[in-house]
Amino acid sequence: MIKFDTNLITAMTEWRRHIHTFPECGFEVDQTADFIAEKLTSWGIEVVRGIGQVGLVGILKNGDGKASVGLRADMDALQIKEQNTFDHCSRHHGKMHACGHDGHSAMLLGAASYLAQHRSFNGTVYFIFQPDEEHGCGAQAMINDGLFERFDIDAVYGLHNLPGLPAGHFLIRPGSLMASESSFQIRIQGIGGHAAMPHTGVDPIVVGSQVILGLQTIVSRSLNAIRDTAVVSATEFITNGTVNVIPSEVVIKGDCRCFTEDTLARIEKRMEQIVAGICQAAGASYEFEFINTFYPTINSEYETGLAVVAATQALGAEQVNANCEPFTISEDFSSMLRVKPGAYGLLGNGVESKGGCALHNPKYDFNDDILKYGAGYWVTLAGNVLE
Numbered sequence: 001m002i003k004f005d006t007n008l009i010t011a012m013t014e015w016r017r018h019i020h021t022f023p024e025c026g027f028e029v030d031q032t033a034d035f036i037a038e039k040l041t042s043w044g045i046e047v048v049r050g051i052g053q054v055g056l057v058g059i060l061k062n063g064d065g066k067a068s069v070g071l072r073a074d075m076d077a078l079q080i081k082e083q084n085t086f087d088h089c090s091r092h093h094g095k096m097h098a099c100g101h102d103g104h105s106a107m108l109l110g111a112a113s114y115l116a117q118h119r120s121f122n123g124t125v126y127f128i129f130q131p132d133e134e135h136g137c138g139a140q141a142m143i144n145d146g147l148f149e150r151f152d153i154d155a156v157y158g159l160h161n162l163p164g165l166p167a168g169h170f171l172i173r174p175g176s177l178m179a180s181e182s183s184f185q186i187r188i189q190g191i192g193g194h195a196a197m198p199h200t201g202v203d204p205i206v207v208g209s210q211v212i213l214g215l216q217t218i219v220s221r222s223l224n225a226i227r228d229t230a231v232v233s234a235t236e237f238i239t240n241g242t243v244n245v246i247p248s249e250v251v252i253k254g255d256c257r258c259f260t261e262d263t264l265a266r267i268e269k270r271m272e273q274i275v276a277g278i279c280q281a282a283g284a285s286y287e288f289e290f291i292n293t294f295y296p297t298i299n300s301e302y303e304t305g306l307a308v309v310a311a312t313q314a315l316g317a318e319q320v321n322a323n324c325e326p327f328t329i330s331e332d333f334s335s336m337l338r339v340k341p342g343a344y345g346l347l348g349n350g351v352e353s354k355g356g357c358a359l360h361n362p363k364y365d366f367n368d369d370i371l372k373y374g375a376g377y378w379v380t381l382a383g384n385v386l387e
Ligand SMILES: [Zn+2]
Pocket: 098, 099, 134, 359, 360
C-alpha cells in the first residue's frame, strides 16, 4: 500500500476543490487544462497540449524500460446548476462537476506528482487528460488527433468514481463492463388527409405503431437470450396531425443500449429491416438514422488482471470485486479500448451522506477521502506494469 505524504493528500484536495469551483464543459476546458499542464510541468513532466482540441498528455520516463502505460482522466463538467452550498461550490453559473471528473483529474495529478518524485517504475507513463467525456466525443477526438500514433502507449487504463459503493471499494470485470449508447430516428412519410376518409391516404400513425411493435421483437426474437443483453426503447412519437387530420408524417425517436459491438450492429440492421418491411407493406416511405454515441466499454482480460492486482495491493483484497455485474451506463473511454488493450474500473465514492449522492445530481460532490485511494491505485498500477 502506498503511503502518501499528508502534504500531497492536502494538495490533491485543494486541486480537486479548485477544479470543482471552476467547472468547464465539453471541449471548452481551457482553464482546467491550463491548471493541469502547469502542475505537471512544475514537477518536470513533459506536457504535450492541444490533442483533440484541448486534451493533453504528460510524459514521464524513468530507467531504460521500453514498456509504457497510459493512465486517463477526464476534465469536463456538466450543464447542471449546482445546489450545494459549500465553499468550493461552482462559480460558473449553470455548470457543475456532477460526475466527479474534478476528482479524477486530481487523483491522476496526485499520482503524477508522486511518480515524478519517487520514480517507482521503469519505462514511460503517459498521463492522459481528455475533454468532453460526457458527450462521448473527447476520447475519439484525441485518438483522431494521433494519440496512439504520436505516443507509444502499450495499454490504457481508466477509473471512475461510483456513489453508493463504499469509499475505496473497487469494481471491475473482464469483458463488457458498460453498455453502448445509441439513438435512432425513424421518419415515416405517408399520405395525410381527412380523418373521415382514411382510405384515400396512407396513415403514418398506423405504420409507425406497427414499427414500434416490430422494434419490440429485436430483443425478444433477434438477439441471443443468453449472450446479447440489450435495451431498445422508442421514447418519442411525433406527428403533424390534428384532431380531424390524418398526418402526413410520423417521427419516432428512441434509445438503444447493449454490451458488444456485434449486438450493436445486429440491432441497427434489424431495426432498418423492420422499418423498411413495414413501410413497404403499407406504401409509406421512410428515412432511418442510427447514431452511436458511446461504444460498449470492453476490458481486455490480461490488463483487467493487472488492474485487479494493483487494486488489491492499493486498496486491500476485501475491497475489490474482480467480477462485478455490468452497468447500463456508458463511458467514452470505450473508444480508447477499441484501439488499445486496457481496463476501466470503478472506485467507490462512499455511501449515504458521504459520497452517496448519485452522479449527475445537482447535490453530488466527489468525496475527497477517496483521492488517496485513486492515486494509490494509479501509482501501484504504473509500478506493476512498468517493473
Ligand atoms: Zn457523467
